[in-house]
Amino acid sequence: xxxxxxxxxxxxxxxxxxxxxxxxxGSDQVRPEKRxxxxxxxxxxxxxxxxAARSLSEQRTRTVGVLLNDLxxxxxxxxxxxxxxxxxxxGLHMLLADARLNRRTGQDPADPLLDLRVDGLVVVGTLPDPxxxxxxxxxxxxxxxxxxxxxxxxxxxxxxxxEQGARLVTEHLxxxxxxxxxxxxxxxxxxxxxxxxxxxxxxxxxxxxxAVVETGDMTEEGGYRATVRLLSRPDRPTAVFAVNDITCxxxxxxxxxxxxxxxxxxxxxxxxNTSVSRLRHLWLTTVDNAGHEVGRRxxxxxxxxxxxxxxxxxxxxxxxxxxxxxxxxxxxxxxxG
Amino acid sequence: xxxxxxxxxxxxxxxxxxxxxxxxxGSDQVRPEKRxxxxxxxxxxxxxxxxAARSLSEQRTRTVGVLLNDLxxxxxxxxxxxxxxxxxxxGLHMLLADARLNRRTGQDPADPLLDLRVDGLVVVGTLPDPxxxxxxxxxxxxxxxxxxxxxxxxxxxxxxxxEQGARLVTEHLxxxxxxxxxxxxxxxxxxxxxxxxxxxxxxxxxxxxxAVVETGDMTEEGGYRATVRLLSRPDRPTAVFAVNDITCxxxxxxxxxxxxxxxxxxxxxxxxNTSVSRLRHLWLTTVDNAGHEVGRRxxxxxxxxxxxxxxxxxxxxxxxxxxxxxxxxxxxxxxxG
DNA sequence: GCCCCTCTTTGGACCGTTCCAGAACCTGTC
DNA sequence: GACAGGTTCTGGAACGGTCCAAAGAGGGGC
Numbered sequence: 166x167x168x169x170x171x172x173x174x175x176x177x178x179x180x181x182x183x184x185x186x187x188x189x190x191g192s193d194q195v196r197p198e199k200r201x202x203x204x205x206x207x208x209x210x211x212x213x214x215x216x217a218a219r220s221l222s223e224q225r226t227r228t229v230g231v232l233l234n235d236l237x238x239x240x241x242x243x244x245x246x247x248x249x250x251x252x253x254x255x256g257l258h259m260l261l262a263d264a265r266l267n268r269r270t271g272q273d274p275a276d277p278l279l280d281l282r283v284d285g286l287v288v289v290g291t292l293p294d295p296x297x298x299x300x301x302x303x304x305x306x307x308x309x310x311x312x313x314x315x316x317x318x319x320x321x322x323x324x325x326x327x328e329q330g331a332r333l334v335t336e337h338l339x340x341x342x343x344x345x346x347x348x349x350x351x352x353x354x355x356x357x358x359x360x361x362x363x364x365x366x367x368x369x370x371x372x373x374x375x376a377v378v379e380t381g382d383m384t385e386e387g388g389y390r391a392t393v394r395l396l397s398r399p400d401r402p403t404a405v406f407a408v409n410d411i412t413c414x415x416x417x418x419x420x421x422x423x424x425x426x427x428x429x430x431x432x433x434x435x436x437x438n439t440s441v442s443r444l445r446h447l448w449l450t451t452v453d454n455a456g457h458e459v460g461r462r463x464x465x466x467x468x469x470x471x472x473x474x475x476x477x478x479x480x481x482x483x484x485x486x487x488x489x490x491x492x493x494x495x496x497x498x499x500x501x502g
Numbered sequence: 503x504x505x506x507x508x509x510x511x512x513x514x515x516x517x518x519x520x521x522x523x524x525x526x527x528g529s530d531q532v533r534p535e536k537r538x539x540x541x542x543x544x545x546x547x548x549x550x551x552x553x554a555a556r557s558l559s560e561q562r563t564r565t566v567g568v569l570l571n572d573l574x575x576x577x578x579x580x581x582x583x584x585x586x587x588x589x590x591x592x593g594l595h596m597l598l599a600d601a602r603l604n605r606r607t608g609q610d611p612a613d614p615l616l617d618l619r620v621d622g623l624v625v626v627g628t629l630p631d632p633x634x635x636x637x638x639x640x641x642x643x644x645x646x647x648x649x650x651x652x653x654x655x656x657x658x659x660x661x662x663x664x665e666q667g668a669r670l671v672t673e674h675l676x677x678x679x680x681x682x683x684x685x686x687x688x689x690x691x692x693x694x695x696x697x698x699x700x701x702x703x704x705x706x707x708x709x710x711x712x713a714v715v716e717t718g719d720m721t722e723e724g725g726y727r728a729t730v731r732l733l734s735r736p737d738r739p740t741a742v743f744a745v746n747d748i749t750c751x752x753x754x755x756x757x758x759x760x761x762x763x764x765x766x767x768x769x770x771x772x773x774x775n776t777s778v779s780r781l782r783h784l785w786l787t788t789v790d791n792a793g794h795e796v797g798r799r800x801x802x803x804x805x806x807x808x809x810x811x812x813x814x815x816x817x818x819x820x821x822x823x824x825x826x827x828x829x830x831x832x833x834x835x836x837x838x839g
Numbered sequence: 840g841c842c843c844c845t846c847t848t849t850g851g852a853c854c855g856t857t858c859c860a861g862a863a864c865c866t867g868t869c
Numbered sequence: 870g871a872c873a874g875g876t877t878c879t880g881g882a883a884c885g886g887t888c889c890a891a892a893g894a895g896g897g898g899c
Contacts, residue, residue, distance in 0.1 A: 168641075170854090170855055170856085171855065171856065172855080180878080180879090181878065181879045181880075182855090182856090182879090182880095183857090183858085183878070183879055183880075183881095184877085184878060184879075186856070186857065186858085187877095187878085190857085194876070194877065194878090195877070195878085196876090196877065196878090199877085199878085213616060213617055214617065214855085214856075215558070215619060215854085215855050215856065216554075216617050216618045216619060216856095217553075217554045217555075217557035217558045217563065217618075217619060217854085217855080217856090218554075218558050218854070218855035218856035218857090218884090219855080219856050219857075220554035220856090220884090221552070221554045221555050221558055221854090221855080221856070221857095221883095221884045221885065221886085222855080222856045222857040222858080222883075222884055223856080223857065223858095223884085224857095224884070226554065236573075236579045236582065237576070237579050237777070239574070239576075242573045242574050245573065245600070249600075258614050258618070259599075260597060260598075261597075261598035262596075263582070263586075277595050279550060280550055280551060280553050281553045281554075281595070282552060282553060282554060304505075385781060385782060385783075386782075389782065414781055414783050415782070415783075417783055418782050418783045421783070440574070440778075441777075441778060441781070444722060444751055444778070445722060445723075445726065445752070445755050446722075446751055446752075446754055446755040446758070446784070447783070507884090507885055507886080508885065508886065509885080509886095517848080517849090518848065518849050518850075519849090519850095519885090519886085520848070520849055520850075520851095520887090520888085520889095521847085521848060521849075523886070523887060523888085524847095524848085527887085531846070531847065531848090532847075532848085533846090533847070533848095536847085536848085551885090551886075552884090552885050552886065553886095554884085554885080554886090555854090555884070555885035555886035555887090556885080556886055556887075557854090557886090558853095558854045558855065558856085558884090558885080558886070558887095559853075559854055559885080559886045559887045559888080560854085560886085560887065560888095561854070561887095
């Protein structure tokens with residue numbers, strides 16, 4: 166009652182196991198009648214190739230590991246989708262591991278993936294342990310997707326272009342007539358890029374002295390508190406650009422509680438185009454990070470490296486787009502200038 | 503430069519490969535000095551066991567497949583967390599596959615998992631193809647988690663107790679003084695259970711004739727439209743119980759647009775305790791499905807079946823809890839009675 | 840010194856594939 | 870009808886582990 170093997174198929178088709186192997190791998194050096202006999206026998210027996218045996222023999226698993234930072238992060242789903250579409254076309258499987266789920270065990274979250282001998286690794290989001298990753302990158306291709314961090318040599322990197330995204334937002338607000346604009350900044354490489362680009366864009370438009378930056382913790386609560394502070398100032402800003410959607414939701418709450426209407430009295434903008442931003446109840450103007458393209462590009466980098474291993478680590482930045490929804494509009498007349 | 507094998511370790515430690523195997527599997531039939539030598543050699547060489555080779559030999563992979571319906575569904579993360587905690591303790595790995603991602607390829611979404619010869623399968627959410635699942639269940643343990651559906655024989659089932667959850671909500675509203683209560687129903691087994699339990703509870707409290715049911719499509723837009731209809735009725739309900747959080751958000755939008763304050767003029771309740779419900783901006787009263795316990799119980803069922811295969815399919819219902827937040831309160835005085 | 844018994848250690852078969860060298864079978868040519 | 874050259878097929882050796890029967894080592898009793 167054990168699952169049929171290649172030998173069972175061979176016996177049933179009256180050929181050698183080697184021929185069965187040839188047929189199943191699509192060789193054209195096989196006479197059609199034998200090919201048909203083999204395929205029929207395989208179908209009749211319900212044969213499925215044993216991936217473990219194949220991996221052992223081929224010395225590769227046709228599987229790439231995807232190390233996620235936290236399944237709760239919503240923005241990575243599009244990324245996975247893009248990643249999967251290309252990998253699947255290349256005959257590769259995705260093996261997902263959540264670093265957060267395994268964190269409590271203390272071991273390196275990539276270990277299980279490496280034990281399974283994945284052919285490549287995609288790290289989505291912030292790196293777990295850069296040093297460990299460097300060692301991994303010496304053996305198999307590694308791509309960092311959706312984050313901007315210093316990476317070990319030979320590691321490719323794909324992410325949304327945060328500087329461009331922040332510029333799109335800032336210019337959108339300036340274009341609407343806003344002058345005094347606040348930024349709810351975050352932390353980490355991504356937070357820094359968005360903040361710097363905001364500042365640079367304000368400077369370019371001669372508004373350096375009208376820019377305000379409040380640093381938060383990238384949570385709703387942080388966004389709420391920072392916004393309360395901002396909007397209680399005598400020279401309160403007419404627009405708030407939050408480092409991410411969740412912070413922006415906090416900003417929205419704050420504005421509402423202070424009796425300000427959005428976007429009539431104050432405009433707010435988020436970042437990431439998460440499902441939350443699309444709730445009609447919130448309907449945040451935000452930036453779409455082109456997650457799908459980030460995923461596709463990560464897959465492309467990986468497939469490249471399977472064909473030609475080695476070489477410098479590359480960086481690709483996907484162009485984000487502005488999603489203008491209901492939380493941005495012209496500034497109130499009284500605050501103009 | 504190939505990764506070291508058990509034989510390399512053996513040579514370095516001056517023992518046979520069999521002894522290395524014994525040591526690495528934790529046998530106590532080994533003299534301590536040899537054990538130390540082996541462990542040292544393994545460490546020095548950076549030896550990692552080859553999962554493919556082990557699987558091939560052991561005839562099992564120590565891996566369970568987790569078939570997700572859609573990674574975008576947020577409620578499954580707790581479930582995975584619970585699942586993982588127990589599986590990990592049992593030395594098992596989780597292999598995630600997203601049915602939606604693979605749907606376009608037309609093949610059964612479980613196929614890649616079966617090719618990899620997973621030892622068990624957890625299907626999270628709605629079944630892809632019940633017939634195919636039956637065939638799978640004859641070979642390996644299968645558990646359906648987080649959904650209520652007719653399953654093939656021998657398949658275990660774990661889910662939140664939707665009847666109890668709906669009862670909690672309905673009695674909460676009745677307890678607050680509401681009498682005319684509407685339910686925004688969904689579809690599928692879960693939608694039916696919640697609706698029926700709502701109706702039954704209303705009946706128990708002698709309010710059968712005050713219950714209103716509107717059927718929606720479990721989307722925000724559907725919740726919005728159904729609520730506009732409901733609240734425009736002359737005898738408009740003072741409370742709305744939505745089949746899930748996202749529908750509830752739609753209901754909230756509708757109430758707001760009609761100029762009704764929540765919970766002052768109308769109470770609304772969701773279901774699933776998603777992250778959206780916890781946004782302070784929305785702060786929905788909702789039902790927590792005990793996802794973590796569902797996951798743990800699914801793992802327990804699986805581990806049971808590894809030890810004692812066969813037997814009837816079992817059903818476990820995890821007790822949900824009511825999360826009372828900001829969208830429920832007593833009905834307005836005018837509408838009382 | 841020999842036998843028996845227990846505790847350690849070992850060689851080799853096996854798991855289900857792939858891959859390679861070479862066998863077997865054609866077909867056509869001289 | 871032998872031979873060359875191509876096409877088609879096959880046996881056996883990997884791949885890196887596990888597991889088992891049996892060998893070796895050491896100790897105790899007679």
